[in-house]
Amino acid sequence: MVTGDFFGVFLSLIVLLVVAAFSVINLRPQSDEGSEELTNLVLQFFYEGDFPTAIIDRSLKICHANKTFNQRFLQEQHSRFMEDLLEQEPFVSCQEACQYIKNYKASGQIPEQPLFFGITPMFDGDKLVIPSNCFVIRRVSTGENSAEPKLGISLVGTGLFYSALEELTQSIAQKESNLQELQELDRLKSEFLATLSHELKTPLVSITGYLDLIASQKMGPLTEKQERALRISLRNTSHLNNMISSILNFARMEAGKLRFDLINHKIQPNINDIVDSLRPMADKRNISLQVQLGNSLPVVVIDTDLIHRVLSNLIENAIKFSQPDSVIFIKAEQISDTQVKVEVKDQGCGIPADKLDKIKAPFFQADKSDTRPTGGLGLGLAITEKILVGHGTTLSITSEEGKGTTCSFILKVAAPR
Numbered sequence: 196m197v198t199g200d201f202f203g204v205f206l207s208l209i210v211l212l213v214v215a216a217f218s219v220i221n222l223r224p225q226s227d228e229g230s231e232e233l234t235n236l237v238l239q240f241f242y243e244g245d246f247p248t249a250i251i252d253r254s255l256k257i258c259h260a261n262k263t264f265n266q267r268f269l270q271e272q273h274s275r276f277m278e279d280l281l282e283q284e285p286f287v288s289c290q291e292a293c294q295y296i297k298n299y300k301a302s303g304q305i306p307e308q309p310l311f312f313g314i315t316p317m318f319d320g321d322k323l324v325i326p327s328n329c330f331v332i333r334r335v336s337t338g339e340n341s342a343e344p345k346l347g348i349s350l351v352g353t354g355l356f357y358s359a360l361e362e363l364t365q366s367i368a369q370k371e372s373n374l375q376e377l378q379e380l381d382r383l384k385s386e387f388l389a390t391l392s393h394e395l396k397t398p399l400v401s402i403t404g405y406l407d408l409i410a411s412q413k414m415g416p417l418t419e420k421q422e423r424a425l426r427i428s429l430r431n432t433s434h435l436n437n438m439i440s441s442i443l444n445f446a447r448m449e450a451g452k453l454r455f456d457l458i459n460h461k462i463q464p465n466i467n468d469i470v471d472s473l474r475p476m477a478d479k480r481n482i483s484l485q486v487q488l489g490n491s492l493p494v495v496v497i498d499t500d501l502i503h504r505v506l507s508n509l510i511e512n513a514i515k516f517s518q519p520d521s522v523i524f525i526k527a528e529q530i531s532d533t534q535v536k537v538e539v540k541d542q543g544c545g546i547p548a549d550k551l552d553k554i555k556a557p558f559f560q561a562d563k564s565d566t567r568p569t570g571g572l573g574l575g576l577a578i579t580e581k582i583l584v585g586h587g588t589t590l591s592i593t594s595e596e597g598k599g600t601t602c603s604f605i606l607k608v609a610a611p612r
Contacts, residue, residue: 247350250335251277255300285350289313292330299346305334395439403432441574448581455501455585459494459609462527462535469506470525473514481519489528495535495606501582508575509602513541538603546594554592555580
């Protein structure tokens with residue numbers, strides 16, 4: 196005896212379970228590992244569990260039955276016809292299910308969605324009485340080369356309903372608890388990164404200031420060796436400052452503290468300024484930066500500082516991973532009345548196909564070896580992606596090993612005034 200509200204939730208969970216089970220009853224191999232794991236779990240639940248399940252063809256011959264169905268009805272005689280079982284309990288007690296099975300023999304019609312028989316609720320006053328058994332009938336495919344699909348039948352006892360519901364409830368509660376713990380750990384991680392980065396920034400500013408002061412020789416003349424040592428120190432403090440800034444920016448983004456100041460602005464000046472500032476870096480490696488801007492590009496909606504960071508990250512990455520004497524193309528073109536596409540294409544080493552879908556993850560390095568040719572924390576693309584998401588777009592990456600990588604994103608054209 197259960198209340199109506201509880202039964203509604205209860206039945207919904209069971210329907211989802213049954214639909215999922217029969218949706219994955221197709222025994223052909225799955226390409227996705229997660230999907231295959233789910234398939235195996237559900238098949239195990241139905242075929243090795245306590246739900247008697249069988250598959251019949253149009254002649255009502257049982258071509259497959261699980262262990263429970265065998266033990267209860269067949270004693271391993273799979274060739275037995277369903278017609279014989281329709282005269283036994285509990286089949287005979289559910290005439291609607293029996294009639295549907297007989298009609299299947301005559302017409303060959305199979306339902307597109309699972310059908311439930313024998314589960315019609317009966318009320319005793321304001322209480323709900325559930326029958327002891329119900330039948331679930333569903334179209335199935337066994338992977339055989341058969342022109343006709345087959346009918347799957349499961350006999351489900353309500354006692355098992357309650358057992359399954361309790362297990363599902365406990366599993367969901369456990370997963371929710373685990374999710375809350377993970378969310379709290381993620382929040383603490385973001386706070387720790389933000390606090391640590393901020394605290395590191397303060398002494399680093401002082402160190403850089405004094406190094407600059409010494410390098411200017413305002414505190415006394417320097418020998419050639421001292422000047423060289425100071426240049427190396429300043430270069431590394433600058434590198435350290437950039438890494439701390441990246442961590443701090445990422446932590447702020449993770450904490451949702453990044454604010455977007457979206458204005459109507461032309462993208463051409465941003466691209467030209469960034470290319471000019473990065474050209475010396477490219478020239479050191481004899482890499483050519485070629486800018487290709489479409490004619491009369493429209494005004495777009497951007498946060499100029501953040502898009503500046505996006506373009507800097509993409510072009511710097513292209514320079515770092517390009518071969519000497521190669522070319523990097525920076526393009527911007529209007530592709531529709533409402534969209535401008537920005538693209539950075541290099542002729543570098545490319546990204547392995549198995550790592551392409553992970554490359555935007557924070558702290559991910561495609562090359563994790565100690566001897567990798569380029570350094571960095573692996574935050575550039577993660578920060579880029581978060582900035583672009585704030586602009587209502589995302590970073591698209593295509594790559595081929597040994598031939599290069601293309602990164603692109605779409606910007607919205609500003610509405611005419």
